Amino acid sequence: MESLEDGLEERRRYVRIRDALAQRIAGGEWRAHDKLPSVRQLAAQYEVNRLTAYKACRLLQTDGWIYAKEKSGYYVSGDEPAPESAAAPPDAPEGLRVSGRLRNEMFDIQGIPVAYQFSQALIDPNLLPNLYMSEYVKRVFDLYPKLIGTYATAQGDEELREALAGRMSADMRDDLRRDDLLITTGAQQAIDLISRTFLRSRDAILIERPTYSAAIAIFRHQGVRMLPVDIRPDGYDLAQVEALMRVHRPRLFYMNPTFHNPTGYTVPTAQRKRLVELAERYRCLLVEDDAFREMYFEEPPPPPLFAYDTEGWVVYLRSYSKYVAPGLRICAVAGHRTAIAPLVTAKSLADNGTPLVNQKIFLHYLLSERMRQHVEKLRTALQIRRDIMEEELCATGWQWTTPRGGLNLWLRTNEDLEVEALLRESLRQSLSFVPGAICDPFGGSASHIRLSYAFANESLVREGVRRLAAIARTI
Amino acid sequence: MESLEDGLEERRRYVRIRDALAQRIAGGEWRAHDKLPSVRQLAAQYEVNRLTAYKACRLLQTDGWIYAKEKSGYYVSGDEPAPESAAAPPDAPEGLRVSGRLRNEMFDIQGIPVAYQFSQALIDPNLLPNLYMSEYVKRVFDLYPKLIGTYATAQGDEELREALAGRMSADMRDDLRRDDLLITTGAQQAIDLISRTFLRSRDAILIERPTYSAAIAIFRHQGVRMLPVDIRPDGYDLAQVEALMRVHRPRLFYMNPTFHNPTGYTVPTAQRKRLVELAERYRCLLVEDDAFREMYFEEPPPPPLFAYDTEGWVVYLRSYSKYVAPGLRICAVAGHRTAIAPLVTAKSLADNGTPLVNQKIFLHYLLSERMRQHVEKLRTALQIRRDIMEEELCATGWQWTTPRGGLNLWLRTNEDLEVEALLRESLRQSLSFVPGAICDPFGGSASHIRLSYAFANESLVREGVRRLAAIARTI
Structure with a gap:
């Protein structure tokens, strides 16, 4: 400690x-x-x-x-x-x-085992279709008896890419083909491959403030110059974005515009269309991380930016396995061939392909009716946990915007609360959360914290937030 | 084409x-x-x-x-x-x-489907214990019902690391603990993580000539200065190695000293000990890739360099899954904590951990009696294929040293044979091999080719080599 x-x-x-x-x-x-x-x-x-x-x-x-x-x-x-x-x-x-700035702060905090786990933005394994999945696994091994002896191709299993292209075509763009997709081991690997493929040290990039901490660590290790784009409940300030693109000519904009991590905010449709225009104009690749699209509570979110992209300036990351089978680590990367072709080569160098076993198991579950039912149940379960967390948080006097999807609450604490002292004492009392500073590439957000309501069960969420509020009062 | x-x-x-x-x-x-x-x-x-x-x-x-x-x-x-x-x-x-030199030539050749597959240094899936593995898989899912919903840690499953540390301790060093190990998705990812963690562009490194082509592509993408160390049937020229270390102070030496890919040569014990001394003296990390250790035909190879390392200047890569379950992609990286700790962080950034499913399946097979039996049978099967390949190659007049382990034959063709023309015509006739130049970081080895005898079955090996010899006579 x-x-x-x-x-x-x-x-x-x-x-x-x-x-x-x-x-x-x-x-x-x-x-x-x-x-x-x-x-x-x-x-x-x-x-x-x-x-x-x-x-x-x-x-x-x-x-x-x-x-x-x-x-x-x-x-x-x-x-x-x-x-x-x-x-x-x-x-x-x-x-x-050791070369570069090799550091992963989130990893340091999440590595500490606690009873009240609010730092991991992961789905409670008890909410996942584990037993069903085991059945699918057995069936998959009967279907492909030589599965375990077969390497995947670097781009990913054709059958899986075909199925995902079909699904994405139905959802957002009717022109997607399996060759427009690359399968990676989780969205994080996709971000890492993109960083290594399209960025050199000291390149300028745009990144949301706050954002996904692993992305910060990846871009920092690459040695790029990060320029902040503030995200608010109503989206970005597009004048700010355009000014940054005009002046700094950033290579890419890493964004998570739907049920954003850590804030839960969603960028509105009009901004999405305009951002694609800006990307084309300033030749800035939009890297759209869309991990939480199906985790909505009231109504489905607007279509992704990728849906409006005609010129190939959006690369779309869809981490499909996150809320069905996180242990499989399956992410689909979709984009124009000018982006996908070099990413496939980068993937061939990085690990020569996501294991075929994982892709086949996921494929068969993806195509099942159970998958759809599971996602619906999961939404309800997460919404209940969010509600409980919000209810208990009323006692703190902290401020937040109710997230309409995703896994996290982003809280502004009281000005005089020392978040680091709160984390220290919380960890001592077996409770963890993410201090806002870790999600801020510029060391700001010091009066914020991220609480995930997805990992702990209902009673742990209730007790945990009470405990957190009590700790906050004592320091 | x-x-x-x-x-x-x-x-x-x-x-x-x-x-x-x-x-x-x-x-x-x-x-x-x-x-x-x-x-x-x-x-x-x-x-x-x-x-x-x-x-x-x-x-x-x-x-x-x-x-x-x-x-x-x-x-x-x-x-x-x-x-x-x-x-x-x-x-x-x-x-x-696209940043850097992003190219993977082996990937370009191996991507072409052919009847006579001599370019892939992979075990024929028909020689793998596929059906047994499927049984293990089902058992594993009964043992860990929530497996599919659980993330691995970045360093790798504790149970698997414990088992591998025990096995490695028995084989080579009695002081290995599970914390000295990192699990990666194949040896290639391990090389990539090492390259990103310990190298900056324009650093000098030592690399064998010839060597594993994916390693060349990885180091080239990192932008390092590669200095060649020739490997011969009797090992390296240690005076050459020491002179290079003294003059250029290379950061690391990437080596594959046991049943070397592509040549099949093995570096003798005396050189192994001396290399560890040189590494300490010149502070040059030895990256020992040991993928073929168990694939010996007459007698087991000498202990790895890692067995002689007391000061932490060897990082040891053992791709355990290669000849039992390549579809799982499990490699163990062993080393001193000064090397392993930053590699774990790099792994946490690259993909946050090899999928747990794959690690658990592999673990249960690793511990089984069937695994030992399988490896013994596999040695015999590969030796037979090697013998057939050598027998048929006599007609060509090409030269080689009989490999005592591993998956490949490294052939010196006749001086006047244009290897590129041979490959072109071979691919047209549905046969592929690896031109030596791809395994040479310095564009040499132009009169060499690598033939793998591990992927094609006995009759395909025989027919394929006859076809290759016939093509060679016509061009």
């Missing part, structure tokens, strides 16, 4: 300095290729030790704001790529060197 | 120029940061068109020999990182840009 606490404390310090420096750069205090004050001077300015100032600079460097010249210092990045070399860190260990 | 032929033709031209230029650089004709002749001048020197000369330069750049300055030209790389920017290619397409 101690290393997590220490890490959060320290992170708070250097993230604050990073943010301050980023604002000064954005505000024009220094221009491209101007030298920044030395780490020693920055430490003095912000009244921290040099290691903390150094870490703030490293963060800025990783995000592409600045670059380092050996034995000289840090300089503000221009639009052209800058040299990759970094000033030697004061605490560089001898021996094996 | 046409695009493959054209690609091979063109590749031959620019690879030849790349090799010639690399030799001139290595020979000292130009020094670090000297400007190369312009693409126009090179095209004139080598009597090719400018696009071909340009592609040769791009290859040199990708391999780290040279770097580009915008609107100026190409310069010879120094030891320090060089700017990443490249001269705009003359044929750059408008629109979506």
Whole structure:
């Protein structure tokens, strides 16, 4: 536990300095290729030790704001790529060197076993059709006796792609063919492949603030410059989006416009159409992550942006297995061949194909009547848990917008509540949640938390939120 | 078919120029940061068109020999990182840009369906225990009814890691614990994770010549500078290895020292011990890919290098599923925590864990008596196929060293045989093999081919080699 606490404390310090420096750069205090004050001077300015100032600079460097010249210092990045070399860190260990900023904070928190699990945006395994699935598995092995001995192709099983293309054609676009699809091991692998295929370090990209923390970690490891697009209950500020596209020419915009993680917000139809136009105009690939489409509570969400794409500027990620068989890890990536062809090659390098076993099992369940029934029941179960969570949260005085789908509540806590202290004490009392800062690529959202109502059962949701509210009162 | 032929033709031209230029650089004709002749001048020197000369330069750049300055030209790389920017290619397409050198040539050839399949180094599915496996699968689903609804951890299932650590401890090192292991989706993913975790573009690495083509593609995509270590029937030239380590300080040495792919050679014990000492001394991580250890024909191979590693400079990749259940894609990565910990984080970013279903199915088969029996039978079956292939190859006059394990024969063809023409005609006659150049990171091995005897059955091996020999006589 101690290393997590220490890490959060320290992170708070250097993230604050990073943010301050980023604002000064954005505000024009220094221009491209101007030298920044030395780490020693920055430490003095912000009244921290040099290691903390150094870490703030490293963060800025990783995000592409600045670059380092050996034995000289840090300089503000221009639009052209800058040299990759970094000033030697004061605490560089001898021996094996890890490249890039390899960190996955969500993974650190979710790795801690707790009784009240509100940090994992996963469906409670008790809500999944486990027994039915086992039957399907046995049937699949009777159907394909050599399944276990057969490699998949890199692009994915033809039968599965055919079935998914048919389903997607019915739902959103009538022109989809199986060759327009790539099967990946979960949506996260799809994001990772896209990042590696279309991005170079220091490229600019757009990313929602807040967003899916694993995506932040993936893009940060790639060393790109992330530019924030705020998401609100009514969608984006399209003037902001267009200005960012015009000025920074971002390579892509990673978005989750339907029952957005972590906020639950949904971007309205008019914005969807306009975004596709902007993408074409500014040649910015829209990466539309659509993991929660079927998890709606009142009415189905608007069609995906992908439905309006005619020129191939949307890549669509549909994690189909999330709410039926998460253990199988099946995601479909759909797009124009200019995007899919290089992604298939990247997939062939990354793992040469998602295991065929998983694809065949999923295929047979996907085509079943039980699948449809299961999804309907699941919606009801999740809605009940959401309602219970909201009911109990009334005692806290925190603020939120009721999500109409998805797995999470995004809460604005009271101003004076120290979210890190709340997490520390919650973990001690066997309860976990996601601090907003982890979902914010720019170290903001410090007064927010994400609670998932999908993993814990009804009574655990009720007791857990009561416990959380009680902890909040004591700190 | 046409695009493959054209690609091979063109590749031959620019690879030849790349090799010639690399030799001139290595020979000292130009020094670090000297400007190369312009693409126009090179095209004139080598009597090719400018696009071909340009592609040769791009290859040199990708391999780290040279770097580009915008609107100026190409310069010879120094030891320090060089700017990443490249001269705009003359044929750059408008629109979506793919980063790095994304190419997987083996994938292009193996994607073509043929009757005589000698290009895939895979076990014939008919030799695998498919029906038994299906029974295990059903049992596993009875044992873990919620399996399909459960995510794996990023590091891999504890029960499986425990079992593998026990087995590895018995086989090679008595100090292995489950925390020293990471489960990946096949060895290829392990290589990819290692490349992304420990390498930056333009780092130097050592790689065998010839080697596993997917590894070449992975390292090339990462943009590292590959330095060749020749592998011969009696192992490496250790004086060459030490000189390369001393001069270039490579970050890692990717090796496959046991029943090496593609040659089948095995590095002797004395060299194994000495290599571990060199790795420690020069702080060069040895990445030991050990996919074929159990596929021996006469006697078991010497212990892996990993058995002699005390300081944590060997990462050991053991693709356990290859010859029992390739459809499951299970590889174990073993190493010191300084290597395993960042690899687990990289895995958490790449796909957040190999599907649990696959790990549990494999675990239960691994622990069975049938597994041991299966491996013994498989050895016999493969040895018979190897013998048939060798028998039929006598008619060709080609040369090879009889492999004592593994799945492949590495053949030196007659000098005047154009291997690309042989492949072209073979594919037309429904037979595929791997041209040696694809296994050579330096465009050499042009008079070699790799034939796998593991995928086609006995009669197909016999007929196929006869057909290949007949084709060779006609061209």
